[in-house]
Amino acid sequence: MDSLPGTPPALDMQGIGKAFDGKPALEDADFTLEWGEVHAIVGENGAGKSTLMNVATGVYAADSGHQSIDGAAIAPRSPTEATVAGLGMVHQHFRLVESFTVAENVLLGLGKKSRVRSASEAAALVSAKSAEIGLPVDPHRIVADLSIADRQRAEIVKVLLLGARILVLDEPTAVLTEDEARALLDFVRRLARQGNAVVLITHKFREVAAFCDRITIMRHGKTVLSGAQVEGISEEEVARLIVGETLATGGRPDSQPGALRLSIKALSLSARAHGQGLHNLELELREAEVLGIAGVGGNGQEELVACLGGLLRPASGEIILGGLDIVAGTPHERRRAGLRVIPSDRFATGMIRELSIADNMALTSVSEGAFGGPLFLRRDGMRRKAEMMIDAFDIRGATPERSAALLSGGNAQKVLLSRELGPGMKVLVAHSPSRGLDMKATQFVRTAIRQAVESGAACLLISEDLQEVLSLSHRVAVMNRGTIVGCRAADDVTPEWIGALLAGHA
Numbered sequence: 001m002d003s004l005p006g007t008p009p010a011l012d013m014q015g016i017g018k019a020f021d022g023k024p025a026l027e028d029a030d031f032t033l034e035w036g037e038v039h040a041i042v043g044e045n046g047a048g049k050s051t052l053m054n055v056a057t058g059v060y061a062a063d064s065g066h067q068s069i070d071g072a073a074i075a076p077r078s079p080t081e082a083t084v085a086g087l088g089m090v091h092q093h094f095r096l097v098e099s100f101t102v103a104e105n106v107l108l109g110l111g112k113k114s115r116v117r118s119a120s121e122a123a124a125l126v127s128a129k130s131a132e133i134g135l136p137v138d139p140h141r142i143v144a145d146l147s148i149a150d151r152q153r154a155e156i157v158k159v160l161l162l163g164a165r166i167l168v169l170d171e172p173t174a175v176l177t178e179d180e181a182r183a184l185l186d187f188v189r190r191l192a193r194q195g196n197a198v199v200l201i202t203h204k205f206r207e208v209a210a211f212c213d214r215i216t217i218m219r220h221g222k223t224v225l226s227g228a229q230v231e232g233i234s235e236e237e238v239a240r241l242i243v244g245e246t247l248a249t250g251g252r253p254d255s256q257p258g259a260l261r262l263s264i265k266a267l268s269l270s271a272r273a274h275g276q277g278l279h280n281l282e283l284e285l286r287e288a289e290v291l292g293i294a295g296v297g298g299n300g301q302e303e304l305v306a307c308l309g310g311l312l313r314p315a316s317g318e319i320i321l322g323g324l325d326i327v328a329g330t331p332h333e334r335r336r337a338g339l340r341v342i343p344s345d346r347f348a349t350g351m352i353r354e355l356s357i358a359d360n361m362a363l364t365s366v367s368e369g370a371f372g373g374p375l376f377l378r379r380d381g382m383r384r385k386a387e388m389m390i391d392a393f394d395i396r397g398a399t400p401e402r403s404a405a406l407l408s409g410g411n412a413q414k415v416l417l418s419r420e421l422g423p424g425m426k427v428l429v430a431h432s433p434s435r436g437l438d439m440k441a442t443q444f445v446r447t448a449i450r451q452a453v454e455s456g457a458a459c460l461l462i463s464e465d466l467q468e469v470l471s472l473s474h475r476v477a478v479m480n481r482g483t484i485v486g487c488r489a490a491d492d493v494t495p496e497w498i499g500a501l502l503a504g505h506a
């Protein structure tokens with residue numbers, strides 16, 4: 001989509017360089033966004049997509065290069081400055097104050113210089129904007145009470161109210177259901193067609209193909225394809241440019257399921273206290289087997305993972321691992337019995353953002369005395385172990401001392417895997433293990449699971465990504481309303497079977 005002749009681009013970035021601790025995250029990167037278009041930025045984890053847009057929006061200062069917004073040269077020193085100039089970003093982790101209402105957040109964002117003085121005036125603005133752009137947002141709700149999709153919409157309305165006409169969305173659909181994602185992307189297209197401009201950072205080619213006008217591809221901090229028309233570009237071509245090499249396609253682990261490893265009997269969890277709850281859930285998992293659990297998110301998947309990991313205590317039922325009922329065991333005791341969990345939200349229960357990579361890798365073994373007692377922690381041992389893991393799992397840009405908060409999504413997942421797939425693992429519970437990851441990191445995660453299962457581990461794979469479930473599992477179970485509503489060999493699974501099971505309980 002070209003702007004009218006003589007119209008300056010919405011955003012123009014040329015020759016952008018940025019290094020962190022001497023390591024380049026961006027090298028001579030270019031990006032041009034026209035008014036009226038949705039422009040996708042794609043690239044593998046750590047390619048520099050977020051960093052490029054963080055430079056554009058004043059989160060980071062570039063080391064080199066220049067940029068302009070609507071023809072005016074600018075090097076924003078803060079996100080507020082960028083938003084005032086017309087450029088606003090909605091990050092992967094939302095930046096709203098949780099204890100405030102949506103209107104109070106907008107009031108806070110508008111700042112003292114604004115003529116808006118009260119939360120009720122801000123609320124009126126939110127309602128008007130929300131109606132104008134067709135994005136439902138209730139200004140009076142407390143942010144902590146909102147669903148993820150509601151929060152995202154609130155953040156978008158806020159950014160637009162602060163003056164943005166260029167909207168940057170960093171992997172906005174990674175946290176949404178399919179319906180929510182479609183609604184958001186429809187909105188994004190409308191917004192662009194009204195004369196605004198949108199940058200969409202995404203890993204999903206189908207979003208690029210269906211909703212974007214042009215595409216920019218990044219690899220290792222550089223722009224390897226700049227603003228090509230989406231029409232006429234194939235998924236294979238995009239994949240090749242993203243990774244710079246061809247990927248091996250994986251498949252199901254080459255293993256024969258053996259003896260019973262884990263059995264869950266009549267597991268129930270109160271629905272009132274814990275969202276959906278669980279109802280008489282029954283499962284059996286064998287050694288060297290992947291049992292995939294398909295279903296729409298919010299049907300008890302989170303609760304099942306929390307009950308297995310020991311973060312929630314079920315009202316009744318048994319969880320038998322290797323002949324032992326672990327239902328009353330602490331998370332630590334379950335680990336000792338060989339149970340490992342990869343949660344869907346890496347930083348909520350898997351890792352501690354504020355700690356270093358080495359500390360995160362040692363998190364679960366420190367209490368077992370692997371690195372000395374609490375008073376004399378052998379930090380050199382932790383560092384050496386972390387160096388080995390960084391090497392073995394090819395965690396790019398990582399050093400043992402670096403804060404985990406600085407890892408890209410794919411690399412954070414690799415840190416988690418390096419810790420959980422360690423010795424003693426008998427049952428792996430993996431919840432959406434490749435959510436938000438690029439193709440190469442996804443491939444890495446699936447290969448790691450496959451190898452663990454081929455060495456005899458049992459894996460319960462819980463994922464809303466049916467393709468992921470089908471590509472790895474020996475058997476597939478369907479979860480709906482807090483229970484397992486059907487289970488069969490993966491080869492016999494059809495979309496109709498899954499659809500009927502989901503509808504039968506709708």
Ligand SMILES: Nc1ncnc2c1ncn2[C@@H]1O[C@H](COP(=O)(O)OP(=O)(O)OP(=O)(O)O)[C@@H](O)[C@H]1O
Pocket residue numbers: 020021024025043044045046047048049050051052396397406407408409410411438
């Ligand atoms: N504040 C920071 N300090 C140090 N290194 C950083 C910082 N922010 C990003 N990096 C590094 O810069 C590189 C590019 O990261 P960036 O987050 O831009 O990648 P990305 O393409 O957005 O990845 P993802 O798809 O995983 O979000 C990575 O190696 C990352 O670890």
